Amino acid sequence: xxxxxxxxxxxxxxxxxxxxxxxxxxxxxxxxxxxxxxxxxxxxxxxxxxxxxxxxxxx
Numbered sequence: 001x002x003x004x005x006x007x008x009x010x011x012x013x014x015x016x017x018x019x020x021x022x023x024x025x026x027x028x029x030x031x032x033x034x035x036x037x038x039x040x041x042x043x044x045x046x047x048x049x050x051x052x053x054x055x056x057x058x059x
Contacts, residue, residue: 028050031049031050031053031054032046032049032050032053033049034049034052034053035048035049035050035051035052035053035054036049036052
């Protein structure tokens with residue numbers, strides 16, 4: 001954008017992809033965090049945390 005003209009739809013697409021990826025990452029990260037809270041002590045792997053979040057009934 002600094003060196004040449006960029007179509008408006010290109011900028012809108014980039015913003016939409018950015019917001020979509022942020023939303024997905026926040027949702028997945030939140031599920032891993034919630035699943036990790038259900039474990040007491042030790043290191044929790046991401047797969048186990050996701051399983052714990054799903055089994056715990058939290059979304």
